[in-house]
Amino acid sequence: MVTKTILALLIPILVGQASGNLNIYPAPEGIHASDKFQVYLSQGGQPQSSFTYITTSDKRAKETPTAKAKRGRSVSWTSFSFSGGAVTVEIHTPQDFHNCIVRPQHYGYKCQRTGNKTAYVTVSSTSRMMSVEFDYDYGSSSEDIKDKMLIFADPPESNVPNEHDSSVLFYKAGVQKLNGQVHLNNSIKTIYLAPAAWVEGGFLTTANHGVTFRGRGILSARSYKWKDDQFTTTATLDVDKGGNHVIEGIVIVDPHHFFFRGRSSCNIIRNVKMIAPWAHNSDGVVLGRYGLVEDTFIWANDDSLKVYADNLVVRRCVVWQAQNGAVFQFGWSAKRYVQNVRISDVDVIHTDWCTFKKSKCHLSTNNAVLDLGGREVTSFKVNDIVISNIRIESSCPRLVYFKMDPASTGSVTNMHFNNWFVESQTAHEILHNEIQGAFNASLSDWTFTNLKIAGECISSPCQADFRLGHHTENINFRCD
CATH class of the missing domain: 2.160.20.10 (Single-stranded right-handed beta-helix, Pectin lyase-like)
Incomplete structure (x- = not known):
């Protein structure tokens, strides 16, 4: 039986229940939020902050001079899940803009400027993985987008495993540090990363049975x-x-x-x-x-x-x-x-x-x-x-x-x-x-x-x- 304490860690904020369930994942302790973008979500109710992650290229650029990593790049992203009615995604940007775009364009989602440094996108379906791009940083044939913003709309999660099951490696919200790449033995059947779990490391299967990695x-x-x-x-x-x-x-x-x-x-x-x-x-x-x-x-x-x-x-x-x-x-x-x-x-x-290659690609x-x-x-x-x-x-x-x-x-x-x-x-x-x-x-x-x-x-x-x-x-x- 999952305890009330564990449920409290796993159950995200529920917003706008009149039109559906919007699951806003909790903020992870020990991880800094993006200083480029802030995101707010709503589904027929008041907008709520959705924790926005960020990581930058500078460390890899220093480590890989021959692998052509470029300094001064970042990617910010946020994830959520929902069912029912559409979700409004409000994005606050570091600079003002005139136009913005959602990719893939195939989704048919429009990005609209609704105020100074503010954009809205309405997301009507789950399993949507989007790049939201602004005209101050569109990139070009010889220049990349320096500060990327990604939005991931997940389907609702189900069948959360029992953390006390001996066949489960259960990682709760917050920073969990592994010793490099964990070798999974015969007894491990499931690896679960809870919403807001930040697991530093990797995994390697060593047995012949199937393993599920989920969360x-x-x-x-x-x-x-x-x-x-x-x-x-x-x-x-x-x-x-x-x-x-x-x-x-x-x-x-x-x-x-x-x-x-x-x-x-x-x-x-x-x-x-x-x-x-x-x-x-x-x-x-x-x-x-x-x-x-x-x-x-x-x-x-x-x-x-x-x-x-x-x-x-x-x-x-x-x-x-x-x-x-x-x-x-x-x-x-x-x-x-x-x-x-x-x-x-x-x-x-x-x-x-052709990025970084100037005109002679x-x-x-x-x-x-x-x-x-x-x-x-x-x-x-x-x-x-x-x-x-x-x-x-x-x-x-x-x-x-x-x-x-x-x-x-x-x-x-x-x-x-x-x-x-x-x-x-x-x-x-x-x-x-x-x-x-x-x-x-x-x-x-x-x-x-x-x-x-x-x-x-x-x-x-x-x-x-x-x-x-x-x-x-x-x-x-x-x-x-």
């Missing part, structure tokens, strides 16, 4: 050094061992290297938020066979989603691609054997590859929405990949870079790209969309159906600056 708290590695040797693996949260793991609801912030690895089978990531990847090599998600990623926010400074295993499903995700890496990555290993992948309804709200082989990074992959068996309903906001320098090493063998066939909507594609003399096979590796039967750039449907490669190299066959562009 509304925060897993942070910001107090550890970049690539800290207190972590056994590259990922702050690593579930390579075992299978049938579930990661739900938490925020992962300031990774020590990668955010998440789960190369074991049948793992689920749901309603997870990954933020503050200041340095290059801050990869997002890699899953094993039969993996599922849904309703998740990934802001990565390397590959966001690695398409490495059969029967992968990704849906209803939001991606902020920072200066390094690809959104959908097929490269970086000797073999790529993948089939039956379904990716749909992904909003790419920023592609920041040059991209590595690792920078594209769809990418085959590096030349390590030389053996292919890729078939039946469907990537649909992809919405790419702002100006995107490159959509596709998939060039095989000349020594490659195998095949990449039956690739289907349906209903991609690109707000605009940057024109560069040296940047192009490129697809190329190899003498002993067929690259064939790719279809782009309803690829639209700046509202124009693309019916031929040259319309969208696609360069089809040697050893490609049956690459089609169709408008239905």
Whole structure:
């Protein structure tokens, strides 16, 4: 039985019960609130303060001179859950502004200035992961948004575990410091991060059974050094061992290297938020066979989603691609054997590859929405990949870079790209969309159906600056 004391820690403030339940998470003792933004929430009642977190880039910039972390950046964020009627989000900004925008624009949410340094956004659904941006800090093709503001509207939490259960690691509200990466033994089945829990460290599965990581708290590695040797693996949260793991609801912030690895089978990531990847090599998600990623926010400074295993499903995700890496990555290993992948309804709200490069933007082989990074992959068996309903906001320098090493063998066939909507594609003399096979590796039967750039449907490669190299066959562009 959960005690009244524990319930008091877990039950957030309830506001506006006439129109629904708005759950405002408690303020965590020991964590400083953002000095950039303040957020107030209401649902048919008086606005209540929602604790707004902040973390900055300066520590990683000092630690990673070769990984190109930039000083003077911050991200602020707040989370809440609700049911019933819409929630009004009031944001107080450090500077006044004329215009503001909510991304993904696909949500249809409007940001309105309602007074000096004050904006309103009405949020009508849960599982919404939003960037709210102001015209004094919109960024540009050669400048990033210096102070980011993120809003996460969670679905209501259910089935909070018993903290006295010996199979549960239960982290209450407040700061909890781990000794680097905790190795989970055979007895641990659940890791629970309560609302306002700030857990400093990481986790690694070591047993064969499934482990559930859940809650509304925060897993942070910001107090550890970049690539800290207190972590056994590259990922702050690593579930390579075992299978049938579930990661739900938490925020992962300031990774020590990668955010998440789960190369074991049948793992689920749901309603997870990954933020503050200041340095290059801050990869997002890699899953094993039969993996599922849904309703998740990934802001990565390397590959966001690695398409490495059969029967992968990704849906209803939001991606902020920072200066390094690809959104959908097929490269970086000797073999790529993948089939039956379904990716749909992904909003790419920023592609920041040209940020900090001034007017002469040059991209590595690792920078594209769809990418085959590096030349390590030389053996292919890729078939039946469907990537649909992809919405790419702002100006995107490159959509596709998939060039095989000349020594490659195998095949990449039956690739289907349906209903991609690109707000605009940057024109560069040296940047192009490129697809190329190899003498002993067929690259064939790719279809782009309803690829639209700046509202124009693309019916031929040259319309969208696609360069089809040697050893490609049956690459089609169709408008239905």
